[in-house]
Amino acid sequence: MRDLAQLALDTATQQGAGYADVRVVHRAEESITVKSGRVEGVAFGESEGFGVRVLVDGAWGFASSNELNPTEANRVASDAVRIARASATALREPVRLDDRPPARGRYETPLTEDPFAIPVDDKIGDLLAADERMNSVKGIAFTESKYNAQRERKSFAASDGSETEQATTHVGAAIEVSAVDGSELQRRSYPDAGGGYGAAGYEYIRGLDLADHAEALAAEAVELLSAPQCPPGRRTIVLHPSQLYLQLHESCGHPIELDRVFGTEASYAGTSFLTTDKLEQGFQYGSELINIVADATAAGGLGTFGWDDEGVAAQSVPIVQSGRFVGYLSSRETAPRVGRQSGGAMRADGWNRIPLIRMTNVNLLPQPGMSLADIVADTDDGLLLASNRSWSIDDRRLNFQFATEVAREIKGGKVGRLLKNPTYTGITYEFWRSCDAVADASDYRMLGTPNCGKGEPGQLAHVGHGVSGARFRDVQVGVGKW
Amino acid sequence: MSEVVQRSELQLAERVLGLAEAEGATEAEVLVLGGSEQLTRFANSQIHQNVAETNTQVNLRFVLGRQIGVASTNRVADESLRGLAQSAARIARLQPELEDFRGLPAARPRSEVSGAAAASTVNASPATRAEGARAVIAAADEAGVLAYGSFRTVTERIAVANSCDIRVAEERTHAQLITVCMGTDGESGYAEAAAVDVEAIDAAAIGREAAEKARASRGAQQLEPGDYPVVLEEYAVVDLLDMLGYMGFSALAVQEGRSFFEPGKRIGSELVSIWDDATDPAGTPASFDYEGVPKSRVELVDRGECRGVVYDAQTAGREGRESTGHGLPAPNPWGPFPLNQFMAAGDQDRAALIGGLERGLLVTRFHYTNPVHPKLAIVTGMTRDGVFLVEGGEIRGPVRNLRFTQSYLDALAGVEAVGRTRRLLRGFLGSAVVPAVRIGSFTFTGATEH
Numbered sequence: 001m002r003d004l005a006q007l008a009l010d011t012a013t014q015q016g017a018g019y020a021d022v023r024v025v026h027r028a029e030e031s032i033t034v035k036s037g038r039v040e041g042v043a044f045g046e047s048e049g050f051g052v053r054v055l056v057d058g059a060w061g062f063a064s065s066n067e068l069n070p071t072e073a074n075r076v077a078s079d080a081v082r083i084a085r086a087s088a089t090a091l092r093e094p095v096r097l098d099d100r101p102p103a104r105g106r107y108e109t110p111l112t113e114d115p116f117a118i119p120v121d122d123k124i125g126d127l128l129a130a131d132e133r134m135n136s137v138k139g140i141a142f143t144e145s146k147y148n149a150q151r152e153r154k155s156f157a158a159s160d161g162s163e164t165e166q167a168t169t170h171v172g173a174a175i176e177v178s179a180v181d182g183s184e185l186q187r188r189s190y191p192d193a194g195g196g197y198g199a200a201g202y203e204y205i206r207g208l209d210l211a212d213h214a215e216a217l218a219a220e221a222v223e224l225l226s227a228p229q230c231p232p233g234r235r236t237i238v239l240h241p242s243q244l245y246l247q248l249h250e251s252c253g254h255p256i257e258l259d260r261v262f263g264t265e266a267s268y269a270g271t272s273f274l275t276t277d278k279l280e281q282g283f284q285y286g287s288e289l290i291n292i293v294a295d296a297t298a299a300g301g302l303g304t305f306g307w308d309d310e311g312v313a314a315q316s317v318p319i320v321q322s323g324r325f326v327g328y329l330s331s332r333e334t335a336p337r338v339g340r341q342s343g344g345a346m347r348a349d350g351w352n353r354i355p356l357i358r359m360t361n362v363n364l365l366p367q368p369g370m371s372l373a374d375i376v377a378d379t380d381d382g383l384l385l386a387s388n389r390s391w392s393i394d395d396r397r398l399n400f401q402f403a404t405e406v407a408r409e410i411k412g413g414k415v416g417r418l419l420k421n422p423t424y425t426g427i428t429y430e431f432w433r434s435c436d437a438v439a440d441a442s443d444y445r446m447l448g449t450p451n452c453g454k455g456e457p458g459q460l461a462h463v464g465h466g467v468s469g470a471r472f473r474d475v476q477v478g479v480g481k482w
Numbered sequence: 483m484s485e486v487v488q489r490s491e492l493q494l495a496e497r498v499l500g501l502a503e504a505e506g507a508t509e510a511e512v513l514v515l516g517g518s519e520q521l522t523r524f525a526n527s528q529i530h531q532n533v534a535e536t537n538t539q540v541n542l543r544f545v546l547g548r549q550i551g552v553a554s555t556n557r558v559a560d561e562s563l564r565g566l567a568q569s570a571a572r573i574a575r576l577q578p579e580l581e582d583f584r585g586l587p588a589a590r591p592r593s594e595v596s597g598a599a600a601a602s603t604v605n606a607s608p609a610t611r612a613e614g615a616r617a618v619i620a621a622a623d624e625a626g627v628l629a630y631g632s633f634r635t636v637t638e639r640i641a642v643a644n645s646c647d648i649r650v651a652e653e654r655t656h657a658q659l660i661t662v663c664m665g666t667d668g669e670s671g672y673a674e675a676a677a678v679d680v681e682a683i684d685a686a687a688i689g690r691e692a693a694e695k696a697r698a699s700r701g702a703q704q705l706e707p708g709d710y711p712v713v714l715e716e717y718a719v720v721d722l723l724d725m726l727g728y729m730g731f732s733a734l735a736v737q738e739g740r741s742f743f744e745p746g747k748r749i750g751s752e753l754v755s756i757w758d759d760a761t762d763p764a765g766t767p768a769s770f771d772y773e774g775v776p777k778s779r780v781e782l783v784d785r786g787e788c789r790g791v792v793y794d795a796q797t798a799g800r801e802g803r804e805s806t807g808h809g810l811p812a813p814n815p816w817g818p819f820p821l822n823q824f825m826a827a828g829d830q831d832r833a834a835l836i837g838g839l840e841r842g843l844l845v846t847r848f849h850y851t852n853p854v855h856p857k858l859a860i861v862t863g864m865t866r867d868g869v870f871l872v873e874g875g876e877i878r879g880p881v882r883n884l885r886f887t888q889s890y891l892d893a894l895a896g897v898e899a900v901g902r903t904r905r906l907l908r909g910f911l912g913s914a915v916v917p918a919v920r921i922g923s924f925t926f927t928g929a930t931e932h
Contacts, residue, residue, distance in 0.1 A: 060532060
């Protein structure tokens with residue numbers, strides 16, 4: 001691999017690249033899906049290839065191939081240079097990269113049980129056990145249990161002498177149950193909608209105790225069918241971690257991507273309300289309780305690594321401090337434009353994609369004082385919302401609307417009746433400013449998603465979110481006609 | 483060139499089929515997805531990303547009686563392919579039997595479709611795409627706004643071989659140019675073109691459309707959310723079809739009870755007819771699906787009434803019928819999807835559509851839509867890149883973007899006029915050929931700051 005990477009780098013620089021980097025990536029994936037007691041699919045996949053990124057006269061070019069041989073290395077490197085020269089025909093500001101020391105070293109996800117070494121029938125058995133418990137509940141319509149594992153081995157080399165080797169392992173699992181009655185459909189998921197994911201081995205899956213949660217989950221889905229509709233109004237809401245992480249993802253994680261701020265995602269995902277003047281002003285993003293970091297070193301996070309795909313070392317970047325906006329997710333190209341060094345957030349979805357600024361682990365730090373249960377007990381009249389059902393946010397990440405699978409009324413500090421089809425909506429900074437409680441470290445957990453979409457061609461990133469739960473005041477709930 | 487290429491993909495598929503049979507498969511299916519994709523992105527009126535990819539993915543479905551294992555790889559050396567067959571066999575042997583598995587689909591006569599690929603798209607160079615980007619940028623310059631967008635060319639070479647005598651291969655191409663033009667006052671406009679043949683895309687015209695829309699949206703005013711009649715341009719209508727296809731026009735969604743679909747149920751006005759037809763050269767043609775089954779035209783909605791849904795081999799087998807040719811690569815827990823939807827054109831030109839609004843909104847497109855309740859087809863999302871208040875049939879001026887929370891079924895039921903021209907557009911589930919529509923009432927539930 002090293003020879004192939006060096007050959008591509010030599011070809012690129014000989015043909016005029018001022019900077020070049022090469023990533024050789026091998027990715028293995030395993031997935032198991034059980035639907036209503038039936039093993040719907042077991043699949044093992046692998047993908048291997050390399051990508052060459054070059055900077056020629058200030059313009060980018062990128063080419064990639066799944067054929068790992070010297071002839072192809074030369075062809076792809078030449079193609080990348082040719083593409084960069086085409087880019088230069090529509091260039092107004094040449095790209096400049098910040099300085100960083102050449103990256104060297106190895107990184108590997110710490111894990112206890114290699115998920116690829118666990119027999120497949122054991123993993124199927126774990127899902128079938130949970131699925132059977134869900135199906136034992138009368139009134140459910142269909143169930144789904146799933147497991148995924150991914151291991152990516154990546155070699156990075158750059159024309160400045162950087163050389164790194166990384167092996168990351170991610171696992172995840174979920175159980176979902178749906179109940180149907182006429183035109184009503186209710187779903188419940190555990191550990192959250194889409195699944196629980198971590199950078200770990202199979203010990204993470206065992207720790208989810210899927211089967212132990214299955215029956216109660218199914219019973220709640222059936223109960224929701226006859227639950228009252230969540231009424232509209234302005235309410236106090238308490239967000240369980242299973243919803244809070246996605247709120248954080250959409251309304252903080254994406255708007256702090258500095259490439260988005262500079263417009264490079266404008267035609268697709270949109271831009272950001274967090275423009276660079278707001279960094280200079282120390283914009284009040286949230287209440288004083290809000291402290292957010294983008295931490296690529298956090299244990300167990302899907303956004304944890306040794307170096308990003310530009311060879312910048314993993315680090316923890318302050319984003320919001322005591323409610324004030326203080327930092328972005330950034331790259332070597334974008335960070336100098338706000339007078340900073342790259343925060344190491346450039347990540348590519350495999351060998352055939354160019355790195356983009358992606359979330360690492362964007363975490364809402366816990367606050368000492370109250371656990372999530374204490375916050376509920378401290379709430380006179382509100383709703384406890386859990387597990388995402390739907391999400392949407394505008395192209396500058398201001399107006400959002402979420403639906404959750406379930407709401408529980410809170411009256412006098414006690415959790416009460418179930419409400420179905422809850423939704424809530426707001427404007428990002430107004431919402432975070434209305435936060436008057438963040439749960440303490442006892443409820444803090446690392447969640448995340450392996451499906452964060454961005455870019456063209458489309459890329460999916462694995463990103464993490466550390467959250468503990470939080471309370472928000474005067475929020476519009478119950479949106480739309482039902 | 484393309485026939486040679488297709489033969490090589492099919493030969494690869496047959497080679498893997500032989501390896502699977504040598505490993506003891508009672509049935510096997512090999513899907514080869516080869517090809518290349520190039521994309522040039524521009525922002526702030528300059529190219530900032532420019533990428534190219536070539537790849538060949540081999541997907542093996544290995545069957546042992548009623549046990550099934552699936553493995554895939556993009557390593558096509560002999561040793562890797564043998565490993566692929568062994569891996570799929572190992573997985574299959576560990577599986578419980580699928581009681582309702584009725585075998586892989588058998589070969590059926592199929593007609594070749596015309597116009598699935600264009601040589602100009604296969605051979606499009608970085609210079610071709612840069613030229614398109616520059617044409618859009620020039621239009622934006624003229625209007626005093628900045629251009630953002632992408633120009634994509636894709637060549638797909640698909641082959642399927644299975645042990646029930648399916649042997650099919652096809653080259654397909656598509657190209658897509660999208661652009662958002664934006665100015666310093668918050669104004670923005672959108673335009674898009676898609677085609678099998680990249681030469682059919684008029685980049686300058688797309689640039690002018692988006693730039694003019696941006697200029698017209700300067701100085702947008704706040705509007706109170708509420709119920710308004712709307713004219714949805716084609717870019718918004720494609721989202722209706724995408725979402726309905728995702729939520730309800732799949733046989734699996736019906737079989738699991740999560741679809742709104744019931745045969746004969748009225749879900750749209752008399753003006754609404756929707757079908758899926760991959761054989762129509764007006765779309766992005768394909769003659770077979772990812773299981774190698776010939777594509778059939780399926781009437782989804784006929785003059786407002788539910789008619790049919792799309793099937794793959796598995797969902798068809800459960801009902802004792804034949805697949806309609808809408809299968810996705812195995813393993814596929816999501817079921818079949820309509821990837822080539824069409825909506826019938828009407829008889830109104832753009833001026834007549836807008837002219838029918840006493841007080842309503844002209845909406846360019848939707849952004850970030852998501853189902854809130856799939857069975858009721860309630861969807862939320864934002865407007866984007868040009869929303870205009872219309873009074874007395876005349877455009878009065880731009881308004882800021884609004885959030886909607888709306889049943890797409892109620893929207894179809896409220897269609898009161900349909901445009902007489904249609905556009906081919908890419909959706910998130912494939913392509914769609916759609917007209918603009920006027921809808922009697924659309925529920926906007928929130929507003930944003932731009």
